[in-house]
Amino acid sequence: MNSLISLDALQTLDAIERRQSFAAAAEELYRVPSAISYTVNKLEEDIGVALFDRSRRKAELTPIGRLVLEQGRQILKASEELTAMISRAVDGWEVELRICIDSVLTCGPIYDLIEAFQRIQPKTEIRISEEVLGGSWEALNDDRCDLVIGAEGASPAPGYAIHSLGKVKFEFAVAADHPLTKQPMPLATSAIQDYPTVIVADSSKRAPARSSGLLDGKSRIIVPTIEHKIEAQCKGLGVGYLPSHRIKQELAEGRLVLLTLESPRLPEDISVAWRRGNTGKGLNWFVGRLKQMSLDPQQGVLTQDIE
Structure with a gap:
């Protein structure tokens, strides 16, 4: 379906409203005034509605004309943005x-x-x-x-x-009041198995899930991100390895403490x-x-x- 309203007609309406006259719009668009009048008259004929109130000395937009202009300016802006996107794509920049x-x-x-x-x-x-x-x-x-x-x-x-x-360096961390803090170091695997392990779920949708730093505990608490894992371990809900750079504040505040294991995790x-x-x-x-x-x-x- 062909649109009855062209970009050229919208640009003409925009120029008339901004410059407040047909003559000034013609000057901005490098056209003769008669060409501006023809464009407006043709648009009004095509859509079957008056866009300007000509009963007054100075032509003013009708309510429908104002609606066409306001919506048309959004179309003009979208057209400019599309042109810019195409130009950037041609230059090799991603949209x-x-x-x-x-x-x-x-x-x-x-x-x-x-x-x-x-x-x-x-x-x-x-x-x-x-x-x-x-x-x-x-x-x-x-x-x-x-x-x-x-x-x-x-x-x-x-x-x-x-x-x-x-x-990335990983450290075994638990809440400050966790029972494991009272155990002799380094901790044996058997000591850890009495407590849930907090693990971050692999976000793969189709591929077999990968795991990292599992401790073979009896139960697991699965969370979506490292941030959730840190919070769960601060609350004492479970134990596990955490990136050392992500828990400096929690360690400084005493919310977490580091424990050593017989078999530490490699970076x-x-x-x-x-x-x-x-x-x-x-x-x-x-x-x-x-x-x-x-x-x-x-x-x-x-x-x-x-x-």
């Missing part, structure tokens, strides 16, 4: 860039990168999501994100480019990952900055590498 952050990391340093990116490319929409363990890789594989920051472990399939950020490799062949300028900008950064094992933040 939308989807960044997945693994739950093991905090988002603060990533937001600093986004702020820097917006200064050079403010029109690219950034969409942030959070995944856990295999969910990060699955999001990349299913094209639900363009970039993963903090992907744990090795790539489950070929076709991804990877840059290592470093290793976990985390990486930046993206699909090979993705040549978007926004993605390349983030990858370039992230390649100059690494994870501070003590603070748990991404810091600029100094060569």
Whole structure:
């Protein structure tokens, strides 16, 4: 179905209302006044309603004319935005860039990168999501994100480019008043089995769920994110490993204490990952900055590498 209202007609109405006369609108649009009058008359004829009240000395918009103009300006704005999107896409900038952050990391340093990116490319929409363990890789594989920051472990399939950020250190932590704090150290596995283990659920939807740092306890409390896991362990609901950089405040406040085990957990490799062949300028900008950064094992933040 062809629209009776063209962009040209809407631009003409907009210019008339802003400049307050047909003659001034003609000057702005580089047309003769008769062309402006023809455009308005043709639009009124096509839609079957008067847009201007001509009974007065100065033509004014009718209520219907005001409605057409107000809605038309939204169409003009959308048209301008679409044109800009096409221009950016032609130049190689993404209309939308989807960044997945693994739950093991905090988002603060990533937001600093986004702020820097917006200064050079403010029109690219950034969409942030959070995944856990295999969910990060699955999001990349299913094209639900363009970039993963903090992907744990090795790539489950070929076709991804990877840059290592470093290793995350994990500590066994319990609530300050937990019964395990009264046990001799290092703790044996048999001592832990009497208490629930708090684990973060793998956010994979289809792939077999991956696990990390399980302690073979009799029961488990499954939570969706590291943040929930920290809170559950602070309340004494269970025990488990936590990223050391995520619990500094809880340790300082005495809400958590660290215990040693006979078999401590090894640090976990985390990486930046993206699909090979993705040549978007926004993605390349983030990858370039992230390649100059690494994870501070003590603070748990991404810091600029100094060569």
